[in-house]
Amino acid sequence: MLQRVITGSILVILTAILLWVPGLHILFGFFIACLTTIAVWEYFRIVEPANRNILSITTLGLVPLAVLTGISHALIVIHLFFILSFGLLSIIYTFNRTTSINKFVHAFFGLFYFGWVPSHLLILHKAPEGPGLITLFITAVALCDSGAYCVGKLLGKHALAPEISPNKTWEGSIGGIVFSVVGTFILWLLHEAIFTQFLPVQGVVFYFKWGIILAILSQFGDLLESRWKREAGIKDSGTIFPGHGGVLDRCDGMLFAFPFFFYLLKFL
Numbered sequence: 001m002l003q004r005v006i007t008g009s010i011l012v013i014l015t016a017i018l019l020w021v022p023g024l025h026i027l028f029g030f031f032i033a034c035l036t037t038i039a040v041w042e043y044f045r046i047v048e049p050a051n052r053n054i055l056s057i058t059t060l061g062l063v064p065l066a067v068l069t070g071i072s073h074a075l076i077v078i079h080l081f082f083i084l085s086f087g088l089l090s091i092i093y094t095f096n097r098t099t100s101i102n103k104f105v106h107a108f109f110g111l112f113y114f115g116w117v118p119s120h121l122l123i124l125h126k127a128p129e130g131p132g133l134i135t136l137f138i139t140a141v142a143l144c145d146s147g148a149y150c151v152g153k154l155l156g157k158h159a160l161a162p163e164i165s166p167n168k169t170w171e172g173s174i175g176g177i178v179f180s181v182v183g184t185f186i187l188w189l190l191h192e193a194i195f196t197q198f199l200p201v202q203g204v205v206f207y208f209k210w211g212i213i214l215a216i217l218s219q220f221g222d223l224l225e226s227r228w229k230r231e232a233g234i235k236d237s238g239t240i241f242p243g244h245g246g247v248l249d250r251c252d253g254m255l256f257a258f259p260f261f262f263y264l265l266k267f268l
Helices: 002-020 025-047 054-072 075-095 101-126 130-155 170-193 204-232 247-267
Strands: 159-161 165-169
Touching (some): 025 054, 025 101, 025 247, 054 075, 054 101, 075 101, 101 247, 130 170, 130 204, 165 170, 165 204, 170 204, 204 247
């Protein structure tokens, strides 16, 4: 537990510095690109544990480039790079007879989930309220994860999805939502009292709403990764974060929830 707390504290401090200190936008982008590259490598270890191929290797090279397109702050650049990358993967699949449809699907999903999705984080980071919105997002998802873990350990009795993750419970799921809502409510209080210029200028309903929505979405992301690991017969995606597992173990909920967060903010 102590190791888990120490690792978590270091990650929080490092992320906060890169997120909030002015002039570090490009460094923040490279930080995210490094994390997602490790995450997609862990992903391929899970879905193709003994079968590296040209499609997975190409995707490993494309993912950090896809993430860094977010530095352009233009959605058209992100989408164009994704389309061109999809075209490249399609050509490789078509003309390389050592590949298969399963490998192509794994590569395409890896490019989408670990490249296209995180690139939007860099666009949001550069927006006027970007760091505050990202802080809200990370707070909601991280506290949901911690709340689900703690409440599930203490009170969990009814399995949530026993065939996917036997240790996840309904009590833990509800506890995660409660933790998320409480955390976002505290952020709103801090905004009203101290950090008026930093956190999103919105009413309490905005914070409360996203606390619930992000908690629910992030749990689907957690279950998705659990399904992958269940099929592969492994417990953690990696060991890079002592006490926490791999990058994918820490970011699974965020990766699933973030595109919903970004586009709902943009269009609603």
